[in-house]
Amino acid sequence: MPLTELERGRVLEIVRRHGSEPTRLLQILREMQEEFRHVPGEAMEIAAAELGVPRPQVQGVAEFYSFLSLLPQGRFHLLISDSISDQMLGSRELAAYLAEKLGVEPGATRADGRVSLGFTSCTGLCDQGPAGLVNGLWLSRLDCQRIDLIADAIERELPLAEWPGEWFAVEDNIRQPGLLLTGPIEPGSALKLAVENGFDAVFTEIDRSGLRGRGGAGFQTSWKWKFCFEGPEELAICPVDKREKIERYVVCNADEGEPGTFKDRVLLNRYAHQVFEGMTLCAGIVGASQGFLYLRGEYLSLRPRLEAVLAERRSQNLLGVNILGQAGFDFDIEIHLGAGAYICGEESALIESLEGKRGVPRNRPPYPVTHGYLGRPTVVNNVETFTAAAAITLKGGEWFASHGTEKSKGSKILSICGDCARPGIYEYDFGVSIAQILDDCGAENTLGVQVGGPSGTFISEREFSRRLAFEDLASGGSFMIFDQSRDILQIVRNFTHFFAHESCGFCTPCRVGTSLLRNELDKICSGHGTAGDLVELGNLGRFIKSASHCGLGQTAANPVLNTLERYPEVYQARLKSIGFEPGFDLDGALETARRLTGRDDAMAHLEQEES
Amino acid sequence: MTTNPTITIDGKTVPFREGETLMEAATRAGIYIPHLCHNPEFTPHGSCKLCTVQVNGRNCRACTFPADVGQTVLNDTQELNDTRRTITQMLFVEGNHFCPSCEKSGNCDLQGAAYFLNMLDGHFPYFYPSRQMDASHPDVLLDRDRCIFCELCVRASREVDGKNVFGIAGRGIGNRLVVNSSSGLLKDSELDAGDKATQVCPVGAIIVKHHGFEVPIGERIYDGKPIDEVSLAKEMAMGEGENG
Ligand SMILES: Cc1cc2nc3c(=O)[nH]c(=O)nc-3n(C[C@H](O)[C@H](O)[C@H](O)COP(=O)(O)O)c2cc1C
Ligand code: SF4
Ligand code: SF4
Ligand code: FES
Numbered sequence: 001m002p003l004t005e006l007e008r009g010r011v012l013e014i015v016r017r018h019g020s021e022p023t024r025l026l027q028i029l030r031e032m033q034e035e036f037r038h039v040p041g042e043a044m045e046i047a048a049a050e051l052g053v054p055r056p057q058v059q060g061v062a063e064f065y066s067f068l069s070l071l072p073q074g075r076f077h078l079l080i081s082d083s084i085s086d087q088m089l090g091s092r093e094l095a096a097y098l099a100e101k102l103g104v105e106p107g108a109t110r111a112d113g114r115v116s117l118g119f120t121s122c123t124g125l126c127d128q129g130p131a132g133l134v135n136g137l138w139l140s141r142l143d144c145q146r147i148d149l150i151a152d153a154i155e156r157e158l159p160l161a162e163w164p165g166e167w168f169a170v171e172d173n174i175r176q177p178g179l180l181l182t183g184p185i186e187p188g189s190a191l192k193l194a195v196e197n198g199f200d201a202v203f204t205e206i207d208r209s210g211l212r213g214r215g216g217a218g219f220q221t222s223w224k225w226k227f228c229f230e231g232p233e234e235l236a237i238c239p240v241d242k243r244e245k246i247e248r249y250v251v252c253n254a255d256e257g258e259p260g261t262f263k264d265r266v267l268l269n270r271y272a273h274q275v276f277e278g279m280t281l282c283a284g285i286v287g288a289s290q291g292f293l294y295l296r297g298e299y300l301s302l303r304p305r306l307e308a309v310l311a312e313r314r315s316q317n318l319l320g321v322n323i324l325g326q327a328g329f330d331f332d333i334e335i336h337l338g339a340g341a342y343i344c345g346e347e348s349a350l351i352e353s354l355e356g357k358r359g360v361p362r363n364r365p366p367y368p369v370t371h372g373y374l375g376r377p378t379v380v381n382n383v384e385t386f387t388a389a390a391a392i393t394l395k396g397g398e399w400f401a402s403h404g405t406e407k408s409k410g411s412k413i414l415s416i417c418g419d420c421a422r423p424g425i426y427e428y429d430f431g432v433s434i435a436q437i438l439d440d441c442g443a444e445n446t447l448g449v450q451v452g453g454p455s456g457t458f459i460s461e462r463e464f465s466r467r468l469a470f471e472d473l474a475s476g477g478s479f480m481i482f483d484q485s486r487d488i489l490q491i492v493r494n495f496t497h498f499f500a501h502e503s504c505g506f507c508t509p510c511r512v513g514t515s516l517l518r519n520e521l522d523k524i525c526s527g528h529g530t531a532g533d534l535v536e537l538g539n540l541g542r543f544i545k546s547a548s549h550c551g552l553g554q555t556a557a558n559p560v561l562n563t564l565e566r567y568p569e570v571y572q573a574r575l576k577s578i579g580f581e582p583g584f585d586l587d588g589a590l591e592t593a594r595r596l597t598g599r600d601d602a603m604a605h606l607e608q609e610e611s
Numbered sequence: 612m613t614t615n616p617t618i619t620i621d622g623k624t625v626p627f628r629e630g631e632t633l634m635e636a637a638t639r640a641g642i643y644i645p646h647l648c649h650n651p652e653f654t655p656h657g658s659c660k661l662c663t664v665q666v667n668g669r670n671c672r673a674c675t676f677p678a679d680v681g682q683t684v685l686n687d688t689q690e691l692n693d694t695r696r697t698i699t700q701m702l703f704v705e706g707n708h709f710c711p712s713c714e715k716s717g718n719c720d721l722q723g724a725a726y727f728l729n730m731l732d733g734h735f736p737y738f739y740p741s742r743q744m745d746a747s748h749p750d751v752l753l754d755r756d757r758c759i760f761c762e763l764c765v766r767a768s769r770e771v772d773g774k775n776v777f778g779i780a781g782r783g784i785g786n787r788l789v790v791n792s793s794s795g796l797l798k799d800s801e802l803d804a805g806d807k808a809t810q811v812c813p814v815g816a817i818i819v820k821h822h823g824f825e826v827p828i829g830e831r832i833y834d835g836k837p838i839d840e841v842s843l844a845k846e847m848a849m850g851e852g853e854n855g
Contacts, residue, residue, distance in 0.1 A: 045793060054769075056778020056789045063780040341782070358779075363657040363675040503783040505760070507658050512701035515784040516735050546670060547660055547694055592739050 003042045010035060011043045015050045022051045023374075025061055025356030029068050030297075030339055034135075037113075038072045057357070064358040064504075066120065066340030067136070067297045074109050074116035076154045079133040080142075083122035083259045084494040085417040085480060091130035094142055095119065101151045115154050121342060121498060122259035123298045126417035126480075127173050127424045135160060136300040140170055168301065172266045173424030176440060179403055179411040180271075180384075180391055181427045187273040188318050190393040191280060195324045199284045206285075206389055208397025210409035215253055215345075215382030216452070216476035217551075218408075221389065224369055228286045228377045232370040248288040249378040250279050250331075251354065252386055255296045255338055255345035258453035259498060260478035262415040264383040266425050268295075268302050271387055272309040276333060278386030280319065281393055282379055283331040291333040292373075294350050297340050306335060342502040346550055347380040348372075349504065360506045361550040384413055384477070404430035408469040416441050418481035426479075428468060435464040437479065445484045448566075453478035454495035455555035458562040488570050489525050492559045496521050499556035510553030513544035517557060528588070529575050537571075538564055618682040620664075627678035634662060634673040637686070638846050643839035644686050645695050645724055647702075647813055648761035649674035651846055653770055656762055659702070661695050661724065696728040704735045705784075707756040708814070714823060715815030717831025721759060723838035742787055748797035750804035750820050757816040758788050764817055768808035776802045788816070 003011070014031045018024035028047060032039050039062045048055040062068050080086070080095040095117070099106055102115050109116035125131035128140045137160065139150070146167065153163055174181055194202045207222035228248060252275060256264040267275060279291045295303065310333055313319045323329040336354055338344050344353045348362035351373050362368075372378025381389075388410060392400050400410045408430035414437070417423045421442025428437065438446055448460045451468075452475035459466060459473070466472050482491060500514040520537050523529050541557030541564070548554050564571060586606045594604050615626040618633070620642055627636035632655065637644050648659040657675040664673045665685040673686075685691065702721060710716045742755035760779060768776040776797075780789040792799035802808065804819050812818075828834070832841055 041793070054775035054778065055791045056765075056775065056780065059789050060778050060780045064782045066782075358782075363655070363672070365677065500783065505779075505781065505783040505786040508660050508698050508701055508759075511760070511784055511786065512705045515738075516701070516704075519736065543694070543697055547663060547698065549657070549660065595741075 003040060007036070007040075008042070008046060011046045012050065015047050020050050020052075021356075022053050023354070023356045025051065025053070025058065026065070026339060026353060027337065027356075029058075029062055029065075030337055033068050036072070037075065037077070038069045041070070060358050061356065064341065065297075065338070068339055072109060072113065074104075074114055075157070076115045077133075077135055078115065078117045078150075079120040079123075080106075080118070081121075081123040081125065081129060081131045081133075082119040082494075082498075083126055083129070084491055085126040085260060086122075086129040086131060087494060088418065088486070089130045091132075091142075094130055094144070094147060097144060098147050098151065101147065102154065114157065120298075120340065121257065121502065122261075124256060124262040124265045124296075125170065126260055126262060127415065128171060129417075133298065136297065138168055138170055138298075138301045140168070170265075170269075170301070172270055174266065174270075175416075175422050175424040176426040176428075178413075178427030178429065179400070180387055181413065181425070184271045184274045185277070185390055185394050187277065187313070188316060188324070190277050190390045191284075191318060191324055194281055194284055194393060195326050195329070199281075202281055202393050203285050205392055205397040209388075209392045209400035210397075211385065211388055211392060211400065212408065212470065213382055214384035214388070214412070214476070216258075216455075216474070218470045218474060221381065221385055224379055224381070225282060225285050227367075227369045228288075228379045231377045232366070247290070247374075247376050248286050249373040249376060250283045250286065250288045250291040251347075251350070251373065251378060251380045252279055252291070252293045252333075252383055253345060253347065253350060253380050254293055254299065254383050255342075255350060256299070256383070257296060257342035257345045257502075258455060258476055258478050259495075260415060260417055260450065260453050260480040261476055262417075263413040263425055263477040265299060265302070266415075267383050267387050267413070268299070268306060272306055273313070274390045275383055275386050276309065276313060277318070278381075278388070278390040279333060280323065280331050281389060282381070282386065284323075284329060286377070286379060288379070289330045289332070291331060292354055293333055293335045294344070294354060295335055295337050296344075297338045300337065303335060303337070310335075341504075342498075343504045343550075343552055346552065349550070350380060351378065358504070360504050361552075382476075405467075405469045405471065407471050412468060412475065413477060414468075414475065414479045415477050416479045416481065419443060419446070419483035419486070420481050430467075430469045432468050433464070434459065434466055434468070434473070437468070438464065438481065441481070443481045443483070447482045447484045447486055447488070449482070450478070450480040450491070450495075450559075451475050453480070454498055454559055455551070456558065458491075458559060458566070460566045488563055488567055489521075489574065492563050493521055493525055495559040496556075499552065503552060503556070507549035507553065509544050509547035510549065510556060513540060513548070514553070514556050516540060517544060517560065521560060524571065524574050527574060527576060531575060534564075534571055534575065616678075616680045618678050618680070618684055620684045621686050621688075631678050632674060633664060633666070633671070633676050633678050633682075633684060635850075636678045637673065638843065639850050641843060641847065642686065643843050644673045645727065645838075646674055646842075647720055647724060647759065648763065650763055650811060651849055652811075653763065653766040656766070659698065659759070659761055661698050663691060663694055663698075665691065692728055695724075696730050697734075699725050699728055699730050700732075700734045702759045703730075704733045704737045705740070706758065707737075707739060713757070713815040714818050715757075715812075717826075717828055717834045719815060719833070720813035720838065723833040723841070726833060727838045738784075745790065745797050748800075748802060748820075751797055751802060751809055752818045752820055753788070753790070753797055754816055754818070755788055757814050759814055759816075760786055760788070761813060763811040763813065764788075764808045767811045768802075768806065771807040774801045774806065774808070776800050776806070776808055 044058045048058045104110040130142045132139045211221040212218040344359040349359040353359040413427045451473045500518040503514045505511040541560045625640040646662040648656045655674045657672045662673040745753040765777045781787045
């Protein structure tokens with residue numbers, strides 16, 4: 001349907017409100033989605049012309065992000081989290097109940113345009129699931145009763161603003177505070193100290209603390225900041241103060257997309273000042289005047305509060321021009337929203353996304369720290385890293401370094417979910433044993449733990465004496481517990497489907513490989529696998545791991561490989577035990593023919609012979 | 612006197628110039644590194660991963676990785692060629708490559724690479740996609756089921772033709788090539804048959820019409836010569852042109 005004159009005007013208004021800047025493309029498309037419940041083709045055209053970018057680029061972005069859609073969604077758009085922890089709490093059954101209640105299939109929009117339903121990757125509410133999103137806002141602790149009420153509100157077209165607040169309520173659930181979570185620093189206190197003592201002194205403390213990145217890879221934070229300050233090699237010969245020469249950027253990675261991770265959600269909710277203070281300290285050290293908080297689309301609910309904190313900091317001169325009276329210390333922070341793409345947590349994909357593009361990881365070298373946002377030196381750090389940096393500035397590097405282990409100083413904040421009595425946030429000094437953690441959160445009859453999310457490591461009950469540390473088990477924060485009642489293959493399937501869904505598609509091994517791996521695993525789980533399929537599964541997994549372009553592909557097969565190694569018998573038990581083994585599902589093999597001929601009658605199906 | 616910096620590739624000493632990639636240095640030295648998404652005329656892309664080599668023990672892409680002193684590069688090894696064969700198989704099963712009915716057969720780089728890597732079957736189950744075919748343009752045909760997402764047409768249209776006719780949309784296995792026009796059809800785009808973008812497709816996804824089977828099957832490029840020879844002859848000559 002062509003847009004009306006009025007609607008075309010609205011589109012232009014949105015684009016212009018963003019200064020007709022191509023870097024704002026994703027933010028612009030998000031607003032179009034909100035306004036029209038989809039991104040109309042004509043709107044893409046108008047945006048392309050106004051921004052001066054080719055139409056395929058706009059379409060490329062619109063089709064890349066899960067939260068943007070080319071077809072109209074309902075006025076109430078419901079997404080149910082498909083994370084394993086939500087599934088274990090019955091999310092799939094609830095979604096089916098909801099679908100029936102509303103008369104709409106998952107993935108579809110009801111004919112009257114009122115409501116649409118779908119599934120989405122982890123929404124970061126694993127400690128209070130089953131969870132979901134309505135028009136991008138969190139819904140926690142769903143159950144049948146709540147769903148009845150929600151369905152009723154939808155049928156009455158009750159505006160979201162009038163829905164009861166408790167439906168959206170999200171608890172912090174801080175169960176065990178440690179070094180950082182005992183309380184936020186006084187806003188501005190670390191910055192004041194920095195302005196008094198100088199940024200070189202702050203850098204020395206950060207360096208002394210031994211702080212390593214909390215987003216997963218564990219790169220030494222002080223080095224990253226130093227490399228950014230030094231800039232690209234071309235600048236090495238530059239005689240004047242490097243800080244004056246080119247623009248630099250500080251980016252806080254709040255994409256938190258690893259299923260089972262929700263500690264950044266809590267830090268942003270309760271420690272926002274401290275996070276921004278950490279970013280501002282970093283800016284002072286590297287010489288940046290612009291910062292970004294890349295906030296995952298699933299955390300839209302946090303935005304108003306974060307904007308308010310930023311406004312407060314501006315009014316207190318903790319952001320803006322001549323911060324705390326120091327001439328030339330200018331820095332401000334802008335919030336960029338993601339739109340449903342796990343890959344945008346990878347730092348170079350994140351930067352592409354910040355530039356308004358598809359979240360495709362870049363070729364390295366060059367690295368973002370010297371050639372990042374708009375090709376300029378850029379620091380990308382996790383939310384927790386900045387939180388820690390602010391505390392270290394205030395309390396000293398020694399304070400931090402006296403905790404933890406040799407190679408992993410300080411503490412780690414974990415988000416714990418799954419089969420335990422008290423899911424939530426736990427902070428430990430590095431070096432703590434898995435057994436201790438399980439004990440603290442009230443886990444019983446534990447079968448295994450997924451440490452570090454699907455991209456991390458699945459450990460079995462024989463390994464609970466292992467320790468949380470970069471030297472042994474690293475984790476970006478996800479800690480998912482499974483008890484003896486759980487089916488390992490069901491867990492592995494969930495993770496493997498997740499990666500296939502989130503692959504950006506840039507490189508062959510991951511684009512094709514993750515789908516092949518998913519199909520192979522499904523075949524085995526559905527009882528159609530043979531011994532040859534198991535060999536194939538392992539080979540395929542190892543291939544994807546070694547040949548892929550970025551961390552997503554390089555870890556996508558971990559769930560399969562980890563469990564193949566630890567529980568070969570579980571896989572073996574699913575194999576078809578027939579002497580004469582068709583290497584495929586006979587009926588499944590006819591699927592293409594059925595699709596091509598448009599048939600689905602009984603005669604178009606084949607029974608597999610069981611022996 | 613300054614000596615040129617060098618690396619070694621499979622034990623052979625290879626000189627390189629400041630800022631050169633491994634692929635560029637290798638090509639100038641007459642060493643073939645298998646590649647599909649790379650074409651020296653355009654900005655390197657690094658997506659197909661066929662050019663994977665080992666640099667001091669680590670997997671790197673030769674088409675994007677800068678050469679540097681002290682690099683020991685492995686290229687023609689059993690392990691790397693196995694990896695490359697698997698990649699080629701994945702590209703075959705991802706699309707619909709019914710070679711006998713394709714006008715590109717014999718001139719197709721994907722086929723050429725498959726012969727070179729001794730690929731005998733698709734190995735994996737076929738996806739049989741049914742992506743939209745675009746025959747709307749009077750002179751150019753776009754068969755998306757054969758596309759391998761090398762983005763050479765995207766780069767050629769942007770960097771040489773200055774038209775931006777093509778782009779990639781979708782995500783993951785759902786990636787698809789899209790065309791710059793309101794209808795999404797080639798006939799409404801700015802594409803001309805003589806554009807660079809119509810000449811660079813390594814497979815039979817973009818075909819210029821009205822030129823069916825002028826060279827018979829059996830006498831085509833890779834029917835007679837292996838891809839390493841063909842590729843080196845072409846790309847070494849291009850390199851000399853640049854320097855001359
Ligand atoms: C697929 C993928 C997803 C990632 N997601 C996140 C994320 O959500 N948050 C994060 O901080 N780091 C994430 N990372 C790691 C980042 O690339 C980067 O290493 C990190 O943000 C650096 O910050 P740090 O040094 O403070 O850890 C991800 C990496 C990959 C490969
Ligand atoms: S490994 Fe996967 S996510 Fe990473 S670039 Fe390749 S296709 Fe994209
Ligand atoms: S159409 Fe051809 S040139 Fe373009 S991306 Fe596909 S395979 Fe590459
Ligand atoms: S040729 Fe290097 S990745 Fe394709």
